[in-house]
Amino acid sequence: MKGRMWELSIPLQSPFVTAAGRVTERRIVVVSISDGTFTGWGEAAPYPGVTPDSIDDAWRTLERGSVLSPTAAAALDEATTDLSARRDGKPLWESVGGASRPIPTSVAVGLNEDPIDRIAATGAGGVKLKIRPGIDVARVSSVRSVFPDLLIGVDANGSYDWEDRSSLLAMDGMGVEYIEQPFPAEDLISHSRLRDEVVASVALDEPIDSEVAAIRVIEAGACDLLVVKPARVGMTAARVIHDLALAAGLRIKASGLLETEIGRAFTFGIATLPGAIFSDVAEASWYLDGSTVRADDDPTPTPMNATGIGFDPDPAIFARYVVRASDLGSRIWD
Numbered sequence: 001m002k003g004r005m006w007e008l009s010i011p012l013q014s015p016f017v018t019a020a021g022r023v024t025e026r027r028i029v030v031v032s033i034s035d036g037t038f039t040g041w042g043e044a045a046p047y048p049g050v051t052p053d054s055i056d057d058a059w060r061t062l063e064r065g066s067v068l069s070p071t072a073a074a075a076l077d078e079a080t081t082d083l084s085a086r087r088d089g090k091p092l093w094e095s096v097g098g099a100s101r102p103i104p105t106s107v108a109v110g111l112n113e114d115p116i117d118r119i120a121a122t123g124a125g126g127v128k129l130k131i132r133p134g135i136d137v138a139r140v141s142s143v144r145s146v147f148p149d150l151l152i153g154v155d156a157n158g159s160y161d162w163e164d165r166s167s168l169l170a171m172d173g174m175g176v177e178y179i180e181q182p183f184p185a186e187d188l189i190s191h192s193r194l195r196d197e198v199v200a201s202v203a204l205d206e207p208i209d210s211e212v213a214a215i216r217v218i219e220a221g222a223c224d225l226l227v228v229k230p231a232r233v234g235m236t237a238a239r240v241i242h243d244l245a246l247a248a249g250l251r252i253k254a255s256g257l258l259e260t261e262i263g264r265a266f267t268f269g270i271a272t273l274p275g276a277i278f279s280d281v282a283e284a285s286w287y288l289d290g291s292t293v294r295a296d297d298d299p300t301p302t303p304m305n306a307t308g309i310g311f312d313p314d315p316a317i318f319a320r321y322v323v324r325a326s327d328l329g330s331r332i333w334d
Contacts, residue, residue: 003033003079003328005062007055008260008321011289016258017112019132019159021049026258026288029058029072030313031328033079040083041313043263044075045231050206050257065329070209070232071257077234078266086308092265096239098272103281106151111135115143119150122286126151126278128180132159137170144174153278155180158206162190165197172198178225178253178278181205188222201225203253203278209233214241218248225278226250230266231257238270246275254279258287260318265309 009027016023029044044058046069053069061072085095093100104125109115111130119127127147129139131154143152154171160182168182178201183190185206195202205227207217214226226245230238245252254271256263261284271279315322 001033001035003031004325005032005059005328006030006315006318006325007059007323008318009323010260010321012287013289015110015112016108016287017110018130018155019111019157022112023048023258026260027055027323028259028263029055029062029075030260030262030318031062031075031079032313033076033083033328035083035087038083038086038308039312040079040081040086041262041309042075042078042080042082042266043231043259044069044071045257045259045263046071047257051232059324063326063329074231074234077236078230078263081235081266082308089307091305091307092269092309093272096235096269096273098269099274101272103268103271103279104151105282106153106278106280107282107286108155108280115139116146119143119147122283124282126153126177128153128155128280130154131156131171133164133167136167140171140174140176151278152176153178153180153203155205156182158182158184162187162193165194168194169197172200176200178203180225180227180253188217188220191222192220195221195224201251201278203227205229205255208241211237211240211244214244218244218250224250225253227255228252228270228276229255229257230270231259231263235266235269238266239273242270242273242275251275251277253277254281256280260284260288261311262309262313265311269309 007029011025031042033040046053057069058072061069085092106126107122107124108128109118158181180203201224203225204223228238252275254267254276256267271281
């Protein structure tokens with residue numbers, strides 16, 4: 001087995017602002033693993049203010065075989081999952097137990113963006129509006145008035161207190177499909193209480209960083225939807241969390257960390273699972289300044305028949321974004 005990694009620094013088309021902070025570029029590490037015949041791909045995508053690790057943590061983990069970076073571990077798991085699917089001659093979605101069905105796209109709109117313009121420009125079938133106290137009710141109302149039939153979700157990144165819930169109730173009355181992470185990650189009690197007051201699904205994202213964490217959230221009765229991010233936990237754990245949710249009578253929302261087309265492919269794979277009723281599947285080119293590995297202009301992607309993630313990334317294409325490149329550390333294979 002041989003492995004290679006590249007750190008990429010990719011500008012965003014415009015800053016992406018949430019209650020967790022402001023991002024102007026995505027620094028990620030692309031990983032490839034080859035058995036001499038087939039090559040699998042993965043992506044480590046640490047996100048400032050969201051994941052506990054940095055890009056340097058991810059690089060050191062992959063270079064030295066340390067255990068500092070969960071997103072690096074996720075990237076290795078993605079790459080091995082892709083490699084296994086290619087060996088079996090199956091698309092990724094099939095290899096993880098998904099179904100061949102259309103997965104509508106959903107555009108995430110930052111706090112600094114005009115949601116009407118963003119939705120119109122992308123033609124997405126759904127929208128996730130980033131919100132925080134004071135930038136919420138009027139925002140949802142404006143979108144609902146222009147797009148009465150659009151699937152709308154809201155994501156607060158933990159910025160509300162229980163005393164702020166009147167705004168959450170108002171948005172619920174406008175027919176939002178889900179309210180994601182309204183309260184801080186550790187406040188499972190408030191999330192559980194909110195479920196009794198709203199029609200919308202209550203989704204938890206930030207606490208879902210492992211199978212054990214997912215069990216804790218489920219046992220607390222804190223949500224209707226578990227937000228599952230392969231970029232955070234890897235494909236193996238993502239599949240387990242999906243199964244745990246389903247066994248508990250809950251569902252999942254497939255999501256990502258604003259990755260390239262490589263990482264997006266794994267979010268798409270999770271979105272095809274039977275328990276996934278919402279997703280953040282979106283075109284990488286909606287956020288990143290140009291394509292990095294392939295052209296992907298289909299606004300409503302469906303599972304691809306090609307094996308693995310469905311395409312073969314070419315380092316020559318993303319060379320202009322490369323900061324550094326290296327072989328994977330030998331300890332990775334120990």
